[in-house]
Structures are given as C-alpha cells and as structure tokens.
Amino acid sequence: xxxxMQNAADAGPGPHYLALRDHLAGEIAQGALAxxxxxxxxxxxxxxxxxxxxxxxxxxxxxxxxxxxxxxDRSGWYVSPPPVVYDPTxxxxxxxxxxxxxxxxxxxxxxxxxxxxxxxxAAVFGCAxxxxxxxxxxxxxxxxxxxxxxxxxxxxxxxxxxxxxxxxGSLTAVLTGRYGVRVxxxxxxxxxxxxxxxxxxxxxxxxxxxxxxxxxRSFDAGDRIIEYDHEYWRHDAIRVLVEVRTRD
Amino acid sequence: xxxxMQNAADAGPGPHYLALRDHLAGEIAQGALAxxxxxxxxxxxxxxxxxxxxxxxxxxxxxxxxxxxxxxDRSGWYVSPPPVVYDPTxxxxxxxxxxxxxxxxxxxxxxxxxxxxxxxxAAVFGCAxxxxxxxxxxxxxxxxxxxxxxxxxxxxxxxxxxxxxxxxGSLTAVLTGRYGVRVxxxxxxxxxxxxxxxxxxxxxxxxxxxxxxxxxRSFDAGDRIIEYDHEYWRHDAIRVLVEVRTRD
DNA sequence: GAGTGGTCTAGACCACCTT
DNA sequence: AGGTGGTCTAGACCACTCA
Numbered sequence: 064x065x066x067x068m069q070n071a072a073d074a075g076p077g078p079h080y081l082a083l084r085d086h087l088a089g090e091i092a093q094g095a096l097a098x099x100x101x102x103x104x105x106x107x108x109x110x111x112x113x114x115x116x117x118x119x120x121x122x123x124x125x126x127x128x129x130x131x132x133x134x135x136d137r138s139g140w141y142v143s144p145p146p147v148v149y150d151p152t153x154x155x156x157x158x159x160x161x162x163x164x165x166x167x168x169x170x171x172x173x174x175x176x177x178x179x180x181x182x183x184x185a186a187v188f189g190c191a192x193x194x195x196x197x198x199x200x201x202x203x204x205x206x207x208x209x210x211x212x213x214x215x216x217x218x219x220x221x222x223x224x225x226x227x228x229x230x231x232g233s234l235t236a237v238l239t240g241r242y243g244v245r246v247x248x249x250x251x252x253x254x255x256x257x258x259x260x261x262x263x264x265x266x267x268x269x270x271x272x273x274x275x276x277x278x279x280r281s282f283d284a285g286d287r288i289i290e291y292d293h294e295y296w297r298h299d300a301i302r303v304l305v306e307v308r309t310r311d
Numbered sequence: 312x313x314x315x316m317q318n319a320a321d322a323g324p325g326p327h328y329l330a331l332r333d334h335l336a337g338e339i340a341q342g343a344l345a346x347x348x349x350x351x352x353x354x355x356x357x358x359x360x361x362x363x364x365x366x367x368x369x370x371x372x373x374x375x376x377x378x379x380x381x382x383x384d385r386s387g388w389y390v391s392p393p394p395v396v397y398d399p400t401x402x403x404x405x406x407x408x409x410x411x412x413x414x415x416x417x418x419x420x421x422x423x424x425x426x427x428x429x430x431x432x433a434a435v436f437g438c439a440x441x442x443x444x445x446x447x448x449x450x451x452x453x454x455x456x457x458x459x460x461x462x463x464x465x466x467x468x469x470x471x472x473x474x475x476x477x478x479x480g481s482l483t484a485v486l487t488g489r490y491g492v493r494v495x496x497x498x499x500x501x502x503x504x505x506x507x508x509x510x511x512x513x514x515x516x517x518x519x520x521x522x523x524x525x526x527x528r529s530f531d532a533g534d535r536i537i538e539y540d541h542e543y544w545r546h547d548a549i550r551v552l553v554e555v556r557t558r559d
Numbered sequence: 560g561a562g563t564g565g566t567c568t569a570g571a572c573c574a575c576c577t578t
Numbered sequence: 579a580g581g582t583g584g585t586c587t588a589g590a591c592c593a594c595t596c597a
Binding site: 078138139 | 584585586587588589593594595596
C-alpha cells in the first residue's frame with residue numbers, strides 16, 4: 064500500500080535528488096546495501112551522480128525521513144535495522160518486549176538526581192512547584208544502537224530510596240517488587256518531534272533528526288501517579304501498534 | 312519537560328540556523344507570530360539575519376520538524392495550529408472526534424474505484440491476488456487545512472453497492488447502518504514517515520515533508536476484515552493518546 | 560592525520576501561487 | 579507579472595571520528 068500510494072507516477076524525471084533517492088532505495092530493497100551497511104560517503108556519491116553535495120544530502124535526508132537510513136554523527140550513513148513493535152496496551156517494559164522480538168536490549172543510566180518540580184511537573188504530580196522529585200535519565204539501545212533516551216520522574220514519597228537501587232533494568236519491576244506499588248492504569252501520548260540538543264547528543268544523532276516523543280504516566284489504584292516518563296525515540300526504531308476490542 | 316530536556320544548555324553560540332530557529336520559536340511562543348500567521352519570506356528573513364538563504368531554510372526545516380510551522384507549497388511558511396488528539400481506543404470516527412475538540416472537520420472524496428488486490432492486500436483480506444476490492448481515496452481537513460489523505464479498502468462482498476453511497480461522512484456509519492456490519496476489533500499501527508509524491512501533492516505539501524502513517528484494520532465478530540485503511544497525516548496535526556487499564 | 564559529516568556562502572534558474 | 583518556495587551549483591572551513 065505504501066508503495067502503491069506513494070510510488071505511483073514514478074515515470075516523470077522529477078528532481079535529481081529524488082532520482083538519487085530512488086537509486087539508493089532500490090539498492091537497499093535489493094540487498095545490495097544490507098541492513099547496518101554503511102553507504103558510500105557523500106563525496107563519493109557526488110562523483111557517482113554528478114550532483115552537488117547539497118543535492119546528494121537532500122537525497123540522504125529524504126531516505127532518513129522515510130526511516131530507511133540513519134546517520135552516526137560525523138561517521139557516516141547506515142542502513143536502518145527493522146523497527147521494534149511497541150504496544151502500549153501490552154506494556155511489559157522495554158527489556159521484555161525487545162527481547163521477545165529477538166533483539167538485544169540494553170539500558171544505561173546517564174544520571175539520577177533529585178530535581179525541583181517545574182510548573183508542568185507539579186500539575187501532573189498534584190504537588191507544589193519546587194517539590195523535590197527523583198529524576199532518572201537513561202539511554203536504551205537495541206543490538207548496540209542507541210534508540211531512545213528518557214527521563215523518568217518519580218515521587219520520593221512512593222520510593223524513598225529509589226536512587227540507591229540498580230536502575231539499569233525495569234524500573235516498574237523495582238517499584239513493584241521493592242515498594243509494593245501496583246500500576247493499574249497507563250496513559251500514553253505520542254507525537255513526532257525533532258531530536259535536538261541534549262537528546263540529540265545523547266543519541267549520537269545530528270540535531271534536528273526526526274524522532275518520536277512518547278510520554279507515559281502510570282497510576283495506581285488510588286490514581287496516584289507512579290511514573291512520569293518522557294521517551295525520545297529515533298523515529299525509525301519504533302512502530303506503534305494498538306489492538307482494541309470495541310466495547311459493547 | 313520537553314523544554315527542560317531539549318532546551319537545556321542554550322548558552323553556547325551553536326550554529327546560526329539554530330539561533331534563528333530560537334528567535335522564530337520565541338516569536339511564536341510570545342504570540343508575535345499568531346497561529347495561522349504567515350512568516351516573513353525566506354528572502355526577508357535572509358536580510359534580517361544576514362545569513363545565506365540555505366541557512367535560513369535550515370532553521371525553517373528545523374521548526375517544521377518540531378511541528379511549530381508548516382508550509383504551503385510555493386506560497387509560504389505558516390504557524391501551525393494545535394494538533395487534534397487521536398485516541399485509537401475510543402475510535403469514534405474523524406468527523407466526530409475532531410468536532411468534539413471544537414474544530415471543523417471536512418471530508419472530500421478524491422476517487423472511488425474497484426482495484427485488484429496486491430499481494431499485501433490479499434494477505435490482509437485472505438483472498439487471492441487480483442481479487443477486486445473497493446478503494447476509496449479521501450482527503451480530510453481541519454478548519455480548512457488538509458491534514459490527511461487516506462485510502463480505504465473494503466471487500467465488495469461485505470458492501471456490494473458501497474461506491475454508490477455518499478462517502479463524505481463516516482464510512483463506518485455507512486457500513487453499520489446500511490450493511491449491518493458490526494466492528495468488534497480495531498488494529499491500529501502508526502509510524503513516522505515522509506510524505507512523498509501523490510500524497511504530498513494531495514496535501515499540498517513539499518515532497519519529503521515529515522508525516523505519520525496510521526494503518527487501521529477493523530474486524531467483525533467473525534474476524535472478517537471490514538475496513539483496511541491507510542491514513543497519511545501531516546505530522547504536526549495529530550497527537551496520539553492511548554489510555555490503558557492494566558489487566559489483573 | 561585523513562576522511563567524514565556539519566555548517567555556511569553567494570549566487571542561479573525554475574515552477575508555481577498570488578494578485 | 580511579481581513574488582514565493584523548490585532545486586541546484588561549486589565552492590569553503592570546521593568539528594569530529596576513526597584508524
């Protein structure tokens with residue numbers, strides 16, 4: 064379907080950068096450029112295509128936006144691995160569902176600290192601005208490639224010694240096992256965004272790379288917020304899937 | 312949070328295009344550039360900033376990727392209206408949930424025809440390749456601004472005279488009211504994509520504009536597929552929200 | 560240190576939208 | 579017809595990665 068709707072009318076000549084895009088996309092589809100393979104350098108593509116470097120880069124940006132390739136800052140362009148499927152209705156934690164799909168998940172804690180609640184945080188936690196909250200910054204990778212960075216906020220009242228725990232696994236498991244918390248409701252919000260500044264740096268991507276922002280809020284039976292999580296994903300690493308039974 | 316994580320370390324000078332981005336983002340935040348307002352032309356921004364036009368365009372692309380502005384092909388750059396919230400678990404149809412949010416939805420039928428099932432379609436419908444299917448192409452707008460184009464496939468066996476119906480409203484309503492179909496399960500898949508070719512043209516955007524692809528499949532109680540829908544959204548027009556009660 | 564992508568310049572012509 | 583964004587060229591220097 065994507066192919067049918069978006070590749071119709073391939074006939075016309077169109078811009079040069081789209082011709083180069085089609086050429087590279089073809090090599091990826093045919094396997095001449097395998098998953099994870101590095102593309103020729105921009106200057107080599109320039110020679111091969113006779114275009115200016117800016118035009119070559121436009122073709123590469125197009126493929127990046129489509130999720131076919133990605134870049135490692137100042138290292139090169141590479142063919143993207145297939146995305147993992149994320150189902151917010153069957154939330155099992157990153158480590159679990161990535162492993163289930165035959166991939167190797169890893170988590171790295173970038174920092175843990177106590178921060179003062181911003182106005183927005185205070186609204187979510189129902190506390191006063193400036194109230195201390197635990198903030199956990201993590202980077203997660205699939206098959207060694209960083210795919211997201213996240214910041215999780217937790218109310219210290221719920222997990223007083225959280226920052227002393229091992230936090231490279233499932234945070235939900237820690238909250239459940241160690242603090243007896245029971246999550247009964249998840250609220251998940253998603254939107255395309257651009258990865259910039261800190262986030263881009265942490266993921267090793269160029270600022271402005273397209274991404275997906277996933278905001279998760281977990282609540283217990285008393286509707287207390289348990290986790291407030293912002294995940295910045297590389298947009299080509301994730302596919303969201305929701306399965307819903309219509310209520311009668 | 313977005314602000315906290317992404318705007319930290321604003322101190323450094325950084326690239327010129329990010330400085331211009333910050334300037335324009337500030338004007339939008341402060342309301343100096345109102346929602347729907349048109350930005351100065353690229354050449355005017357060039358004069359104001361002393362940068363080359365390519366640099367100005369980089370700043371604009373950045374803001375576009377963040378969803379703050381959008382372009383009308385060869386007309387200009389405009390401040391994006393706020394997104395509508397889409398909740399696949401409370402699926403009520405585009406016309407309904409857009410109106411609920413105080414916006415004005417419209418639908419336009421671009422074409423309706425019988426097409427032969429592709430290999431992918433055949434797999435979804437459980438039919439042979441080449442089997443005739445009804446295809447409905449529509450464009451939908453919010454407050455007059457086109458936000459998505461879609462192609463819906465329906466099995467003629469389920470709705471034999473579908474193409475003779477009025478199809479500018481809710482298709483699900485037609486299938487339910489006229490053909491007695493009952494949808495009990497929805498399968499929704501989402502991923503960032505690039506809007507290219509036909510889709511870009513139909514939305515009046517430049518090829519390569521970032522978008523969101525939503526694929527919906529509806530099933531009845533007998534697990535027969537009722538609707539198979541591909542929606543290509545402008546990425547700044549939609550925000551996905553899922554609310555899930557954890558099963559016990 | 561060689562090579563890579565990241566940023567930037569200063570032009571140019573075109574297709575298309577707007578008036 | 580004039581202005582807009584879309585495409586393209588042919589350079590340049592820089593920050594960074596990698597061997």
